[in-house]
Amino acid sequence: MNDEHGQEEQDVDILFFEIGGGVFGTDASQVLRIDRSLPEDITLPELGRLHRGNRALVFDTPEGEGHLKVDAVRGVRSIPVTQLRRMPPTTGAAPYAVGVCLDEAHTVLLIDLVETARTQGTQGRH
Amino acid sequence: MAPDRAVAAQARPEQEFFCFRVGDLRLGVPSENVLEVFRAGLLTPLPRTPSFIMGVTGHRGEVLPVVDLLRFLSKGEARIGPRTRLFVGITGSIVAGVVADTVLGLRRIPVADILPPPLGGDAAAEHLLGVVQGATPQDGINLLNFSKLLQTARQRAVAR
Numbered sequence: 001m002n003d004e005h006g007q008e009e010q011d012v013d014i015l016f017f018e019i020g021g022g023v024f025g026t027d028a029s030q031v032l033r034i035d036r037s038l039p040e041d042i043t044l045p046e047l048g049r050l051h052r053g054n055r056a057l058v059f060d061t062p063e064g065e066g067h068l069k070v071d072a073v074r075g076v077r078s079i080p081v082t083q084l085r086r087m088p089p090t091t092g093a094a095p096y097a098v099g100v101c102l103d104e105a106h107t108v109l110l111i112d113l114v115e116t117a118r119t120q121g122t123q124g125r126h
Numbered sequence: 127m128a129p130d131r132a133v134a135a136q137a138r139p140e141q142e143f144f145c146f147r148v149g150d151l152r153l154g155v156p157s158e159n160v161l162e163v164f165r166a167g168l169l170t171p172l173p174r175t176p177s178f179i180m181g182v183t184g185h186r187g188e189v190l191p192v193v194d195l196l197r198f199l200s201k202g203e204a205r206i207g208p209r210t211r212l213f214v215g216i217t218g219s220i221v222a223g224v225v226a227d228t229v230l231g232l233r234r235i236p237v238a239d240i241l242p243p244p245l246g247g248d249a250a251a252e253h254l255l256g257v258v259q260g261a262t263p264q265d266g267i268n269l270l271n272f273s274k275l276l277q278t279a280r281q282r283a284v285a286r
Contacts, residue, residue, distance in 0.1 A: 022171075046173035046174055047173055085184075085188070085189045087182075088182070088189055088221075090191055090220055091172055091175050091179055092175055092176060092282075092284050093172040093173060093174060093179075096173075097173055097174075100189045102184040103184075106184075107168075107170045107182060107184045108170070109170055
């Protein structure tokens with residue numbers, strides 16, 4: 001029983017979503033809800049060209065709610081923290097690209113939603 | 127080391143290089159800067175990185191940035207195919223995967239055979255330790271100052 005509790009503490013819920021055919025992940029605890037998107041929502045064309053973009057991940061920021069347009073939400077999975085890595089600083093990647101989830105065959109880029117709102121400045125609903 | 131070889135090494139010191147081909151370039155990296163070679167798998171592209179960072183890949187539980195030397199040296203663009211290899215390059219705390227189309231192997235090169243980089247060469251020449259001539263001009267190998275190259279790559283990536 002203690003082992004099970006310990007195991008849960010070592011897992012992080014990651015919400016996986018799609019933008020332009022690519023799969024990305026984010027800390028599910030950042031996501032308040034999934035909503036329909038509006039034209040003024042935050043977009044991240046660097047991650048891929050949105051196919052439909054008719055969904056938005058809604059998250060909290062100091063300025064209010066942020067909405068990130070996505071194509072689809074794949075769901076939430078509990079991932080052991082041992083499979084999560086911080087982004088090597090040598091890559092010089094965008095600040096919202098905070099890490100990587102090491103899956104069996106590939107790596108999934110982890111996105112910090114709050115950082116996307118900072119990066120996008122005034123773009124997006126708040 | 128056998129006495130005669132030791133004497134020979136003293137008389138004609140050598141340096142070991144990991145040699146490979148990428149695009150039309152034949153390059154060598156000091157072997158102490160290379161940890162291992164593995165088959166390139168799927169890369170995860172990253173947003174806003176410099177063009178010579180192709181993305182990251184997972185290897186032995188670590189995340190490696192993958193460097194395209196052709197782009198870094200302004201000599202074209204590497205392509206990842208089924209036969210592409212990555213070698214793990216290291217200097218100090220910097221570790222990166224580097225794209226190689228073909229691995230030529232480890233070669234011990236007499237230091238006396240290493241010629242200085244060509245004067246008035248292009249920007250890539252600043253990252254060369256020297257060149258080794260082959261039987262034909264196509265067999266020559268450009269020897270990289272890999273420590274300087276990786277440090278410059280990091281500076282370019284982080285300074286943006």
